[in-house]
Amino acid sequence: MSHVSEAGSGAAPARILSVDGDPVGDVDVGLGPDDLRELLRWMVVARRLDRECIALQRQGELTVYPGFEGQEAAQIGSAWALASQDFVWPTFRELAAALVRRVDAVQYLQYHRGTWHGGPYDPRATRFGPICIPIATQLPHAAGYALGQLLDGTDTVTLAYFGDGSTSEGDFHEAANLAGVWRLPLVLLCQNNGWAISVPTAEQTAGEIWRRAEGYGFPGVRVDGNDVLAVYAAARDAVSRARRGEGPTLIEAMTYRIGAHSTADDASKYRDETEVEAARAVDPIRRFRTWLVSTGVADDAFVAACDDEAEAFAMQVRAGVIATPPPPVEWMFDWLYAAPTKAFERQRDEALR
Amino acid sequence: MTEWTMSGALNRALRDALDDDPRVVVFGEDVGRSGGVFRVTDGLQASFGDRRVFDTPISEAGIVGAAVGLCFAGWRPVVELQFDAFSYPAFEQIVDHLAKMRMRVRARVDIPVTIRIPSFGGIKGKEHHGESPETYYAHTAGLKVVAPSSALDAYRLLRRAIEDPDPVIVLEPKARYWSKETGELSADGPGIGEARIVRSGDDVTLVAYGGMLTRTLDAAAALAEGGVSARVVDLRSLAPLDDDLLARCARETGRVVVVHEAPRSVGLGAEVAARVMELAFDHLQAPVGRVTGWDVPYPPAALEQHYLPTVERICEAAQAAVSY
Numbered sequence: 001m002s003h004v005s006e007a008g009s010g011a012a013p014a015r016i017l018s019v020d021g022d023p024v025g026d027v028d029v030g031l032g033p034d035d036l037r038e039l040l041r042w043m044v045v046a047r048r049l050d051r052e053c054i055a056l057q058r059q060g061e062l063t064v065y066p067g068f069e070g071q072e073a074a075q076i077g078s079a080w081a082l083a084s085q086d087f088v089w090p091t092f093r094e095l096a097a098a099l100v101r102r103v104d105a106v107q108y109l110q111y112h113r114g115t116w117h118g119g120p121y122d123p124r125a126t127r128f129g130p131i132c133i134p135i136a137t138q139l140p141h142a143a144g145y146a147l148g149q150l151l152d153g154t155d156t157v158t159l160a161y162f163g164d165g166s167t168s169e170g171d172f173h174e175a176a177n178l179a180g181v182w183r184l185p186l187v188l189l190c191q192n193n194g195w196a197i198s199v200p201t202a203e204q205t206a207g208e209i210w211r212r213a214e215g216y217g218f219p220g221v222r223v224d225g226n227d228v229l230a231v232y233a234a235a236r237d238a239v240s241r242a243r244r245g246e247g248p249t250l251i252e253a254m255t256y257r258i259g260a261h262s263t264a265d266d267a268s269k270y271r272d273e274t275e276v277e278a279a280r281a282v283d284p285i286r287r288f289r290t291w292l293v294s295t296g297v298a299d300d301a302f303v304a305a306c307d308d309e310a311e312a313f314a315m316q317v318r319a320g321v322i323a324t325p326p327p328p329v330e331w332m333f334d335w336l337y338a339a340p341t342k343a344f345e346r347q348r349d350e351a352l353r
Numbered sequence: 354m355t356e357w358t359m360s361g362a363l364n365r366a367l368r369d370a371l372d373d374d375p376r377v378v379v380f381g382e383d384v385g386r387s388g389g390v391f392r393v394t395d396g397l398q399a400s401f402g403d404r405r406v407f408d409t410p411i412s413e414a415g416i417v418g419a420a421v422g423l424c425f426a427g428w429r430p431v432v433e434l435q436f437d438a439f440s441y442p443a444f445e446q447i448v449d450h451l452a453k454m455r456m457r458v459r460a461r462v463d464i465p466v467t468i469r470i471p472s473f474g475g476i477k478g479k480e481h482h483g484e485s486p487e488t489y490y491a492h493t494a495g496l497k498v499v500a501p502s503s504a505l506d507a508y509r510l511l512r513r514a515i516e517d518p519d520p521v522i523v524l525e526p527k528a529r530y531w532s533k534e535t536g537e538l539s540a541d542g543p544g545i546g547e548a549r550i551v552r553s554g555d556d557v558t559l560v561a562y563g564g565m566l567t568r569t570l571d572a573a574a575a576l577a578e579g580g581v582s583a584r585v586v587d588l589r590s591l592a593p594l595d596d597d598l599l600a601r602c603a604r605e606t607g608r609v610v611v612v613h614e615a616p617r618s619v620g621l622g623a624e625v626a627a628r629v630m631e632l633a634f635d636h637l638q639a640p641v642g643r644v645t646g647w648d649v650p651y652p653p654a655a656l657e658q659h660y661l662p663t664v665e666r667i668c669e670a671a672q673a674a675v676s677y
Contacts, residue, residue, distance in 0.1 A: 087425075089422075116457075116459070117453070117456070117457045118453075118454070118456070118457025118458055118459075119457070119458065120459060122458075122459075122461045123425065123458050123461055123462065124425065124461055124462060125461075129425070130454070130457050130458050134445065134449050134450075137414075137418065137445060137446060137449060137450060139418070140414060140415045140417070140418020140419050140421070140422065140446065141418050141419075141421050141422035141425070141450070142422060143415065143418065143419050143422060144418060144419030144420060144421060144422025144423040144424075144425075144426075144430075145422035145423070145425050145426050146422070147419055147422070147423060147426075148422065148423045148425070148426025148427070148428050149426060151378070151404055151426075151428070152426065170414060170442075171414055171415075171418065171445075171446075174410075174412045174414050174415030174418070175415060175418065177410055177412065177415070178409070178410065178412065178415050178419060181410055334460075335455055335456045335459050335460040336455065336456045336494060336495055337455070337495070337519050338455065338460070338463050338465075338518035338519050339517060339518050339519055341497075341545075341546045341593040342546065342593070342596075342597075343546070343593040343594065343596055344593060346596075
């Protein structure tokens with residue numbers, strides 16, 4: 001049974017635009033025309049870069065790369081709801097959200113180029129945590145960061161991304177429980193993209209992920225993760241709640257991973273192509289673009305300009321990635337300890353001899 | 354001069370750290386209202402409030418993960434994982450994140466987390482309450498690991514651990530919590546990475562740490578009665594090891610015996626033996642001896658004295674080295 005048809009079997013996700021781009025909810029989410037156009041522009045730019053990254057991997061310029069095609073609305077709609085001081089804890093598939101948060105794409109991609117772990121960008125300056133591959137382990141970090149804000153009395157909100165597969169891990173439970181008990185200013189944003197590598201969501205959990213929030217003592221919502229307005233509205237509400245001191249929210253954004261888990265696997269081995277075609281039919285970019293053009297917020301010239309910008313940006317990032325040299329050997333040692341020990345420095349000298 | 358229990362000295366170290374640095378927070382299971390199962394956090398919440406000293410759900414991965422996140426917000430977390438084996442649910446957070454985070458973010462964030470773990474056996478504990486986890490953590494790059502053996506040194510090491518800008522695991526020997534030592538508490542003196550000679554001697558060097566130091570000293574006293582002059586080194590810092598002192602003692606006494614209650618295979622004694630061999634091979638007059646727990650799970654209370662190194666086993670190993 002395919003994920004797309006199954007999605008209808010649980011609670012209907014909140015939706016503002018139909019899959020054809022017709023309004024089916026309140027389209028006034030508090031965003032003016034400039035913001036609305038920006039959402040489209042970022043989605044187009046992100047998708048083009050994602051495809052370029054896959055090409056770069058095929059050409060040997062990147063190591064294994066996890067594509068996010070299909071998840072642009074879920075990432076960009078949620079990231080757009082954050083204020084500049086807010087902090088994001090990502091998984092390894094949040095390049096689109098990183099772009100919106102102004103993380104330098106070439107620096108970000110050094111992770112996938114294999115020149116640095118974690119992320120060479122400055123997490124404090126960018127308000128974007130290190131890329132996290134172990135499943136759900138970023139969630140306790142997000143809880144701790146949110147606790148730090150609570151203790152300091154700031155109005156900073158923390159948003160953590162994770163996938164449907166993450167919710168099977170203990171760290172998801174521990175972080176959600178801490179968030180509830182401590183009433184943390186935290187938004188837990190699950191991108192349910194239907195698949196955890198080769199295992200469909202139905203084999204990952206028998207329930208609906210958004211409903212788990214009730215057990216932790218805070219609200220959960222399910223939204224159409226391919227509807228950027230619906231994602232934005234849900235994230236905006238959750239961020240506002242957190243900022244007002246009303247605690248965490250769990251958002252389950254129903255989306256779909258159009259590509260394979262990463263460039264290292266072949267999704268056709270475990271997934272029916274008709275399911276992917278069905279997902280393409282509910283494409284988040286086409287839907288939003290149709291509505292924007294139909295309302296006159298964007299015109300054909302803007303759409304064309306987005307495509308041109310996306311192309312130019314992808315080429316610029318490509319050039320930057322290819323120009324990134326391997327790091328010097330001493331970087332293996334340089335940042336491990338703030339206070340290196342004598343024994344460690346001796347070993348460093350031995351390695352660099 | 355004041356008489357301190359190790360538990361009391363550790364409590365005082367936390368109190369002084371909380372006083373000195375407003376960014377220090379202390380949290381863990383039962384550390385707030387109750388004051389900790391070994392009384393180490395007794396009275397701290399009453400003094401500093403429940404925003405600086407607080408209880409957590411039973412959630413070891415959550416505790417360590419939250420500590421990492423708190424560092425990004427500029428806090429200096431000191432957490433307790435209630436018993437040695439209860440640190441294992443947090444293993445992924447410790448090894449994958451705590452240890453590596455500073456390097457992963459290219460030092461944009463320091464990770465000055467202290468993890469206190471009541472450790473080791475000898476108190477007739479239930480299963481999973483008498484383990485020696487030091488090899489797991491000492492093997493992990495990015496962590497510093499210390500194990501005090503006495504009250505005054507426990508104060509010093511915990512203060513130094515909290516001040517340290519890197520993550521430090523403090524393995525507190527449960528069997529020594531109520532041991533007493535008289536003197537003034539001070540953070541000055543040997544730091545992390547430094548061992549210390551606690552009894553002088555010329556014939557053989559006995560190296561021990563944590564809960565095994567007392568019986569190693571007892572063994573040295575017994576050996577002296579038989580005419581063997583045993584030097585005793587308190588390792589204190591398990592990662593990094595004090596290569597310089599180990600090498601010097603090996604050169605000066607020519608014989609080294611390592612004592613620990615952890616199982617022998619791939620235990621810290623293997624690393625000490627390797628370092629001594631690398632650094633002082635030409636001076637050795639006997640193979641480095643190891644007196645350790647057996648390669649079995651930590652046994653039930655009724656059997657633990659058959660597992661832990663005894664004074665007799667330590668003396669035998671020292672005699673074997675001397676008469677080699």
